Amino acid sequence: MIGTGSAPSPFGQLSGPTVRKVKDPFHGDLLEVSMGPQHPSTHGVFRMDVTLDGEVIVKLKPVFGYLHRNHEKIAENTSYLGSMPYTDRLDYLSSMSTNWAYALAVEKLAGLTVPDRAQYLRIILAELTRLVNHVCLVGFLFNDLGTSFTPLLYAFREREKIIDLFEALSGSRMMCNYQRFGGCRVDPTPEWLAAASRLVDNFPSFLDEYESMLTGNEIMLARTQGVGRLDPKHAINAGITGPVLRASGVNYDLRKVDGYGFYPRFDFRIPLGDHGDTYDRYMMRILEMRESVKILQQAFRELPAGPIMDPKAKLRGFRPKPGEAYGRLESPKGELGFYLLSDGSPNPYRYRVRPPSLINLTLLEEMCLGHTVADAVVILGSIDIVLGEVDR
Amino acid sequence: MLGSGILKGLAVTAKNFVGSYHDPARMVTVQYPEERSKLPENYRSFPLLVCEDAADPMGTLRCVACQICEKECPPQCIYIEKSKDKKPDATGKPQLYPTVFAIDTSVCMGCGICAEVCPFDSIKMDQVFEVAATDRFTELLLNREQLAKPNSYYHSIHPTEAAEVDARLAAARLAAEEKAKAAAAAAAAKAAAAATAKPAAPAQPPSAPPTASASSTAPAPGAEAPKSYSRVS
Amino acid sequence: MSVTAEAGTFLERAPLVLRDAVVQWFPAPLQWLAHHLITIVAILAVFGVFFAFTTVAERKLLGRLQNRLGPNRAGLPWIKGSKLFGLTQPFADAVKALTKEDIVPAAADKLLHFLAPVLVVAFSLMTFAVLPFGRNLIPVELDAALLYFFAAGSATELAIFMAGWASRNKYSLLAAMRALAQVISYELPLMLSVVPVVLVVGSLSTSEIALAQGGWTFGFLPHWHVFTPWGFFGFLLFLVAALAESNRAPFDLPEAESELIAGHLTEYSGFKYALFFMAEYFGLTALSGLGVTLFLGGWQAPFAFLEFIPSYAWFMLKLIGMIGFFIWARGTLLRLRIDQLTRLAWQFMVPLALINLGNAAFWALTSGWSGPLQFVRWGVSIALVVGPFILLGRGLNGGRGPRTYRYATS
């Protein structure tokens, strides 16, 4: 019988199906079940070919690509500015931080500087996106655990308030298309800033109510503690980043490692987990939300006045000099990077996205072996994948 | 003690249940067709063509068919055909106008880049989102008659932005008039000078007005950077 | 064995008087048939409408739990724009269920596929025969009424198996096996939590159990079983077992949408699916009715001065209260995994039910104690139950608890 403890190094594990030879008659043949792509709980079009021995998973093959839209090839035939609205469609739950990652890469490529007010605005919007993303994830995780939408709708009630702020600022709730190379597109009005800081101030009270409802819940403890354990060594070898990695106890957060934007000016802490199971991944998101609230409160206090756009930045006819650049930031799902290779023409020669969701998905099988189908659904929910980013 | 977590959970849902009757924060439903939540000013859905007055939309279109938005549009969903003749635009300068201006709203994703790069403030983002249609090809492919909306409507949906644009256009029109007067005065002075020295040389034809060169670099939107192009009639 | 209408307010006797009046119209040999037919028609009418409005109540209550309005747009069919706060929603759903195409898979076992919904509704309706709705309003006066209730209830398992097997679908068979494992493993705690009531009352007949809970001490403390330690604890066990038996809330594993689509109902559509839905609600109402009869004093009024309200109104009020709790639990609690569910049944519920049985025996034996001994009696009775609850609870929870987290220092 295969337990996760005896799993060899992940790359060996993924190569061949480790199916037990059937010896005694009581263990009937294995049941091949394909969950998805049209399945209520797989967060979009994603399929898992699961081989079951009774209730226990013996082999799990993730199948994706149903939402592939040829994003990178299209980007090679569009101008740098033209690709910006498409980056919203990558991780459609956190479009502001994806925009920032793309803008970061282009600014590194073209050597543009960004005024202070724009840097602060970018941090404010990135942390607001982190709140939106983590609230969504926690809501969906409880939906997979089987509540009939109640925690999800509480989470979405809070998400709506933040999304309405994005709409008032950038013009669209989820497809913000807000950042430009060298700054931001629209300067927030004082009322917007007041509404945003009011929202951030009473966000912790929502989190307290949410935690009191669910974190101590016995069924939640039974369903998630010890489920889908991820070994730190395997996580590092597989290149996993973000809350999934930190839940296994590895201290790697790009905001501290790279110190991009004005993050070094803010003091915030990075929560780390000890067991690396689904409960830890859930708690990582809750604690990260509390840290984001601290960052936001400091940012609203210290937001300077001044221009939001680098005057030298040209909107059209933008031709960076030939060269390459890799800009990355800590998106709510992990390390999101954009690699750009420019040949001096208005279109990038090569445009590559490092999708954290796809890379976090590679170890899904190792986490699910030995668990039941119900656990596999919960483990998938705790990894937080968005198919727009996985398939690009 | 086993069950305390579950009881706390039940308490929270009970609080929400009771709260939904008196606490507006816990009753978030907006009954859509009857009640409508107010759209923020920056909200954008699909583009619209601004025309000066509602009576004669096709005559007073601001658009000069420069096709910048057609080139910049990421999904390439704008199609423009230039006119052969010219007609004077708001500041009196003869400009081309689009005979065909079609946007395929089934392709358009409402990103607003066309409104951003348009140097003549002629295409802006509308706030209509009830665009259900029964036929994808005819009803969602909007021609310029369907796209054109009067400036008054533009003021109603984007008040501050419209005010800025009007202020800028007015300033540009004033600058154009001064220049025209200055040019006329200079021409008159030259003519007078020529008249005094008329016997010396035949009157030179008035120098052709320098053609307007719409500088391609439309400055970034934002309150303080005025449009750097100038037009002389 | 017809129950004649006797003393009580007019409202109290109204249903019986009406029934006897109608029975007179029939010729003598057919009178007993008319008597029972009227009872059946009454049950079907009352609980058919009750089922309809339970579905609406569930959707509206869940809505309110989740900060939104439930269905409120269903109006009268031909009056344009009439909105009756969704009260006609169930009839709209019924029409939808009727008009939807009823697809039977080609490989399905036609006979069993058709028979399953019929049997599941029939058996869950049969359980209504022994519930005492009012002072004399009991459809069939049986001496072994409780045994009849559980016999009819356990027959629904057969129908679930038929549904799972007849659909010839890998998922529905897997889900049918899970549903059976769940229903069978929760039948034992359900019956064991009911046995203390039989022990104290001394009879299996539900009307006698309801009668035994009459009377009030000091005029306002009713003698309901739920106000005794063994009764309160038995009621909790009964609630959890009833939740599991009717496949609801934390135990709605068979139709767990996050796993096996719609469980053994995957291949059903149209009115057959609505029948399964109806059977689940009838089962839920029947179990709540039984719970009300056994623990909440059946049709007894809570206070002496409220005696004038007819007894069947009290029964309905308590029934609505219990179903309200089921809906509330459905809106809040997470779902258990299949092995946790069966472990909860065998390692936690069954031992506690047996201990509670001993506790009820202790309570029955010491009924003679009075004065200070009363407190000792209550103390021992409570300790007898709470002690094992905490010990078994700690064993079940496996030392799991909310964790504290460290923060990165660098």
Place this chain on the structure above:
Amino acid sequence: MNLALILISVLILGSAAVALALRNLIHSALLFVGCWAGIAAFYLWAGAEFVAFAQVLIYVGAVSMVVLFAVLLTRQSDAAEPMNPDSFSRFMRALVAGGGVAGILVGAILGTPMDVSTAGPAPTLTVKEIGGQLMGPHAAALLIVGLLLTVALLGAVVIAAVDRPEKSEDAS
């Protein structure tokens, strides 16, 4: 002979006979359930409510599940057509065995002195008296049956409990 009795016996015997004739095991198992329900109806007709409901609860509820699970879980090889007796002597031996059993049964039924004619009104027996009887004179029989069932249950658990190594990740 009472009409109801005839109807019930036709139901019981009919469903049993058809169950034997059917090839589909699940259908025959379900027909057996019909047969057991018929026996419960028989008890009801005889006025023994307690036994009838116990019969339905135990047979239609539980035993039918065991039979159906057994049919499902055992390997059904499709090659199992009915074995027709290949030689005459096997047929004779089968006839003798069947006949012998039938003879013993009929002999026992006819032999016992049952005064069918004076069947008085069914004694009205309340459940309390049945309880008293069970706990009083027949307590020993009840305890033995209880012990037997527990042993059977433990046996089933031992067979079913496959020695799965304790799953490491459930160590919490």
